[in-house]
Every structure is written in C-alpha cells, then in structure tokens.
C-alpha cells in the first residue's frame with residue numbers, strides 16, 4: 591500500500607489534536623513549518639521522522655500553544671487552541687528536546703509538583719501526583735536531588751514525570767532518547783508503550799527510525815517544513831524512494847530483511863520492521879526449506 595501524501599486538512603472523528611498550519615514564520619523570517627496538516631488520534635503513538643531542520647520541533651511546539659501558526663489554526667479536543675489558555679496542560683504535555691530547558695526547581699519533587707500545583711491542585715494532591723509520576727518512570731529515590739546534578743538519563747525521566755503528573759491526554763516528546771544509553775532508551779520506549787496502553791496518545795519526534803519502527807502506529811515523514819507522507823511503519827519504511835527523497839535511511843531490520851531476501855533470491859510479501867517480526871519471517875523461510 592502506498593503511503594498517503596497529505597493533500598487536504600479536514601477535521602475527522604476521533605481527533606484529539608488537529609493542526610492546520612499554512613505557515614509558521616519565526617521573527618527572523620525563517621519558515622519553521624508550512625502547509626502542515628497533522629492530526630493526533632486517540633490511543634496512538636505517532637512518530638515524526640525527518641532530517642535536521644525539517645520542522646519537527648516547530649510542529650511539536652504548536653501542539654500545546656508554545657508556538658502559534660502565523661497563518662492557520664490548531665484545535666485540541668475540538669476547541670481552538672487560543673481559547674484553552676492554561677487549560678492546555680490538562681490535554682497536551684510537551685517533553686522538551688533539552689531537559690535543561692524544562693527543569694528549574696530546587697529539587698526533583700518540586701519540579702514534578704510544579705505542573706499539578708499550577709493546575710490548581712492542593713499541595714497534598716500535587717505531591718501524590720508527582721510521586722505516582724516518578725514511580726511510573728522508575729525515578730523514585732530522586733525526589734530530593736537537585737535536578738541540575740542528575741545524569742542526562744535521569745533528567746529525561748524526571749522531565750517525563752513532570753508532564754505525566756499533569757495527566758494529559760496527549761504527550762509530545764521531542765527526541766526523547768537522544769543522548770541516552772540503551773538502558774535508558776529502553777526505559778523511555780516502555781514508558782511510551784505503557785502510556786498508549788493507558789489510553790494516552792504520544793507524539794515522538796525522532797531520528798531513531800529503529801525505535802520509531804518498534805513503537806509507532808503511524809509514521810509521518812517531515813521534510814522542508816511539511817509532512818510529505820504518512821502511514822504504518824511497514825508501509826513507510828519499505829518505500830526506498832520516499833526515504834531517499836527525505837534523506838533518511840531505513841531501520842536496521844528493514845535493511846537486513848531486504849538484503850536477506852535479495853541474496854536468497856526470494857520475494858516475500860511480509861514487511862517486518864521489528865526484530866521479532868524479522869525472526870518470525872526467517873524462521874518461516876527456514877521451515878519451508
């Protein structure tokens with residue numbers, strides 16, 4: 591199935607967020623995104639994949655009103671972003687690319703409690719929400735630490751906890767596994783999948799196509815400020831022409847699969863994108879011999 595090129599930006603049922611941004615122009619005249627139609631549906635993980643400077647962060651910052659379209663609109667739960675004001679954090683949370691942009695309080699607990707307190711929760715409830723969130727990301731024990739002294743991986747987990755504590759319906763994460771070791775990356779992947787399991791939708795901007803293949807229901811390819819194609823990982827990651835046009839390399843599993851099938855001289859309709867799917871395909875081929 592050919593991935594769909596985005597053409598029209600029509601509101602549809604089940605949308606949590608609808609971005610219809612004709613353009614976002616930064617004060618210096620740089621165009622961050624343009625002709626951008628983007629939707630977030632219920633209970634899905636969407637990955638934004640594209641080269642440096644393609645507009646992923648700019649799009650993410652439109653999802654909770656940190657940036658607004660120069661021309662166009664953003665609707666959250668069917669309501670215009672402009673009317674949501676501070677309430678936006680109840681619906682959409684953003685985990686920034688640089689953890690140091692997010693952490694500011696004297697202790698981890700203060701930091702994670704900040705959002706809930708700002709939403710009007712009592713100190714007691716905010717503390718309970720913060721502790722729950724720290725538990726959910728496996729960061730209990732860090733409550734009394736100074737955020738600035740945490741490791742990069744710990745900072746990322748605390749940033750995620752700070753957003754989780756507000757219990758939003760959508761969480762957008764900008765390159766959540768960049769600079770993380772394999773263990774912390776896996777922890778973040780598990781958190782994302784756990785969120786979807788609990789009915790939270792997650793938008794992830796990432797250069798890690800292997801991770802996107804493992805966790806995403808939908809891949810959006812972002813190039814030069816627009817989404818040029820979207821579809822399931824198995825559709826997008828086997829489209830060599832599309833990936834090459836976007837300056838991207840297929841995930842490792844896809845490359846291995848293509849090489850194996852080529853050297854074995856067999857065609858196959860299956861399109862594995864995860865290691866488990868590839869193992870399943872190879873086992874099937876061996877059994878048939």
Ligand SMILES: Nc1ncnc2c1ncn2[C@@H]1O[C@H](COP(=O)(O)OP(=O)(O)OP(=O)(O)O)[C@@H](O)[C@H]1O
Nearest residue numbers: 616618620621622641642643644645646647648649
């Ligand atoms: N504050 C800003 N002022 C001016 N131009 C900006 C600003 N932020 C981003 N841009 C420009 O907007 C475009 C999109 O940048 P953006 O950071 O959204 O891309 P990205 O896909 O997230 O990149 P990366 O993968 O490197 O993080 C780029 O041309 C960038 O130079």
